[in-house]
Amino acid sequence: MSDVLSYIESLLSPSITAALPGAGHSSHQPQQTPGKLWHRCDPTPVVAPQLAIYSQALAQELGLPPGFADDQAFIAWLAGNRSLESSPAFANCYGGHQFGHWAGQLGDGRALTIAELCHAQHRYEWQLKGAGPTPYSRQGDGRAVLRSSIREFLCSEAMHHLGIPTTRALSLVSTGEAVVRDVMYDGNAAAEPGAIVCRLAPSFIRxxxxxxxxxxxxxxxxxxxxxxxxxxxxxxxxxxxxxxxxxxxxxxxxxxxxxxxxxxxxxxxxxxxxxxxxxxxxxxxxxxxxxxxxxxxxxxxxxxxxxxxxxxxxxxxxxxxxxxxxxxxxxxxxxxxxxxxxxxxxxxxxxxxxxxxxxxxxxxxLGLPPESNTANSPAPIVTSLLQLMTQFEIDHTLFFAALSAPEVTLQNLYPALYDSNAKAALAAWFADYQQLS
Structure with missing residues (x-):
């Protein structure tokens, strides 16, 4: 066994499968599973897995050994081509309301938990997203395309570094296989490159x-x-x-x-x-x-x-x-x-x-002084700003980025305007803002 997988095994902790009822035999067959919170399910191997990208920050947080990105056995595990006997993969069973309506049993249709481990007093549940069908895939193929996988990888790591509570993404593996998707939902399905994201969280309970x-x-x-x-x-x-x-x-x-x-x-x-x-x-x-x-x-x-x-x-x-x-x-x-x-x-x-x-x-x-904080509702200067931003379609990110400059001027804010007619209204708001800040 590789050094990385040996390290992973040394950190394994009991998962939900040790404490709560589930189906202990591996299956990919769609089914209802009353009385069970999980179902064993092996990932479906892929043809040519390659590690496309990984999060160095998360790898360091996990204490992964040096050279983990070149460890072929570890990459095979992240692709679903290899399993750990001491940590069988499983899919979670849950339901949910979708768009306001009860949908019944749903479950992990294209995600599989492959390990739960503890490191530095933190628990991490590892999931592969796009590793093949599960008992909860219904009519789906359990796969993910490269396009959506890149989006998940980048956004989850960006959200973390923006200070937002989120799942994390350790790796993205390209599979060497095509996945057919109807991107525009117009009946024109086409083949796209497939990928698998390894995402982590303390728990994926919903x-x-x-x-x-x-x-x-x-x-x-x-x-x-x-x-x-x-x-x-x-x-x-x-x-x-x-x-x-x-x-x-x-x-x-x-x-x-x-x-x-x-x-x-x-x-x-x-x-x-x-x-x-x-x-x-x-x-x-x-x-x-x-x-x-x-x-x-x-x-x-x-x-x-x-x-x-x-x-x-x-x-x-x-x-x-x-x-x-x-x-x-x-x-x-x-x-x-x-x-x-x-x-x-x-x-x-x-x-x-x-x-x-x-x-x-x-x-x-807005960098307002403490005395302007009304505790339970936004200050009037905030309310008027949001009304202004809505009316003139002011760029949300560019505006607040410009406002954070050490010495902000009205001209600093102009790049956030899509409508030049907004300048007069913005000038009036900015005059009120300067009196407070």
Missing amino acids: FGHFELLAARQEHDLLKQFLHFVMDREFAALELGHNEQGYAVFFAAVCQRTAQMIVHWQRVGFVHGVMNTDNMSILGLTIDYGPYGWLDNYDPDFTPNTTDAQKRRYRFSQQPAIARWNLICLANALAAIIDDHDIFRDGIALYDTQLSRGLAQMYHDK
Whole structure:
């Protein structure tokens, strides 16, 4: 065995498969799996795997040995062409609400967990995305194209370095195989290069895990799963398996979700598909699909072409959708928790943390003095700015980047304007801003 894989094996820790029921035989056959939270599934080997790119920062964080990028056995493992006998791969089972409607069982359709390890007092779950079909692939092939894989790799690492809670990406392996996709959903499918991303997180548990167990009325398993998540994912809180522990747990999930949303709004990130199966119980940005970023400030912007008409997941709606998703989680947990004030209090905490977080975030982006912070709502100077940016389609990123200059002038802000008619209105706002800053 290679030095890198030996190192990986030395850090392995028990996974969900050791604590909770699942299907222990490997299968790729699509199926419903009641009473099971996971299903063993081996990755499907690829023809010609090559390591295309990797995150040096994450590799260092993991303590990977020198030369890991040249270790062919390690690369084969990242491609799904090799497995560790001590860490069999598996797919997670969960459900979810998609675009506001219950979708039933979903699960990891093209992701496989290949290891869980602990290093420097941090736990990392390793997943391969695009490693072939799983029992939850439904009609899909379980593969990923190079185009979307590059997007996930770059964005997840960028989000991390922007200070946003997120899954990470260690590597991108090109497979040497073609994957057929209908990019524009117009019936014109075409072959594209395939790829596999190795992504990491402390946990990939989602709101949808709880929802599916509740929908199936598997209440004993739901309670067992809840206690497992409380004990492992929220160990630092030392939660008891009682009403008080449940209250602290749900409050923590609400708080982390609010913090994540504030970060999204800070950088103009639009997730694009905030279904409950894409909501991390740890408040991490997860599942980079049709995401996008604001160019001109447009509260109604969504990068998801399938959401272009109703725009359910548009930029301005993200805080409300996260709240709706938390209510879905609460409804699932209400099947086993009698004190429903726990959920009302948690949602109220989300509202408070969100409003305070957004107000503080915009206060910081504008560099306003402490006395101008109104705590629970953006200062009037912020409200007027956002109205101005919406009306004249001012570039979100360019504007705030220019505003962060040590000696900002009105002229510094002009490159963010797409409409020259905005100059007079911007000058009036800037005069008010200078009186505060």
